[in-house]
Amino acid sequence: MTVHFHEASQSVTTADAAYAGLDERHAVQSGPGTFKVYRALGKRIFDIVCVLMALPAVLPVVLIMMILVATDGGNPFYSQMRVGRHGKSYRMWKLRSMVQDADAKLKDYLESNPEAKREWDHSQKLKRDPRITRVGRFLRKCSLDELPQLWNVLRGDMSLVGPRPMMIEQRDLYPGRDYYALRPGITGLWQVSSRNESSFADRARYDALYNRELSFFTDLRLIVATVGVVCRATGH
Template sequence: MKKFDADQPGYGLRRLASATCDTTVQGMLARASDPFFILPDQTVAPATRPAQIAGSVYRNGGKRLLETVLVVLSLPFFLPIMAVCMIALWVEGGNPFYRQDRLGRNGERFSILKLRTMVRDADAVLEDYLASDPEMRREWDEKQKLIHDPRVTRVGAFLRSSSVDELPQLWNVLTGEMSLIGPRPMMPEQLPMYGNPAHYFALRPGITGLWQISARNENRFSFRNEVDATYNEGLSVAGDVGIIFKTVGVMLRRTGC
């Protein structure tokens, strides 16, 4: 049996495809990671070549219309959940919301809205923690994320694991800054780690997406770049519907982060 090297191009997508049960999403991943599959004008790896992809009704307006309708229809269900979370965060101490800059479509900056999951003075807490643990410093420098983050509160840990902290971003979707489904929103300072952002900048970042449902523990930016390229190239109604259904499973199993 042929073995694949973890550093071999497409290895991460093959592993991601094999772990994804939804046939539509699995097909999207497996097709794009196949070394014998040639896309038009494929001269460099999917993660580095410019995103020159033919338009479609769904890509050029249908996706935006569908997601707006879905957000409006979901508000009666999600608003009471968000209200309960806001009360819990107030009791725990402080403003339940926070804003932070992200890079959106075409590289434009916008303020993402989330439920607060961290302690006050989170930056200082992080710096003290990283200064005391070189291994955690290496993990942070590579992935910009920690498995055991000392900044996260008790309520915040629940909100993260259930992905409920993302619900305020429904407002970002309604304003057109984000999509329901798309790449994970990138901080401006993370751009140099990401590589060529052509596929990322071709899309609105999403509340959920291909990376969010399948490989949240794989935080290398090169891998995220590869997944974003795969999603952009295979964008379709069926693929997005599959991602939505898998997102519900992630929320119910509380396997988010």
């Protein structure tokens, strides 16, 4: 799930702007001790309560989307190993939005398209990904493909808000350390600031900013903004 506070800007400075004044506002409402409690315990409780409250509405949507994805043939779910907190790997779940032989198709596409290969090497993402199915394009636009990650949140693999989940093979591309101190999130500051265009250096800075400003109010602000982007269907 991805959110934009400033759609006109997609640079790292947007992240700074997104957090401008947070310290002052939060200091009025709670002190440093409260932040430590939230980081150690409150954030996990918040995740579980939010997921359990959302399940009655989410489960019927997932069931409908499963049926739609199954019309393309194959398993409606897709899983991939990702890097979690403290560097531990976990299996992340999504509704399948790509063709069955996605990895092979990507390899062939990058070999025949140098410009796309440069884009992939830079961000491990493609603006025009030929592997995405028609149903998958809709799922991504509305961020519905990520709903199964609520299971990962319940398990403790992920959080509602945190760094963008990193693939195992991307570890050498990531220059920071803050990612490893946090649970990866379904949404987070990197999504707010620049969506797909950010480099790994940018992502490391976003993670450092979020780690520094982590609080209940920060998470709530990002979740509320995420609802807005889902309604606008601006996902990729």
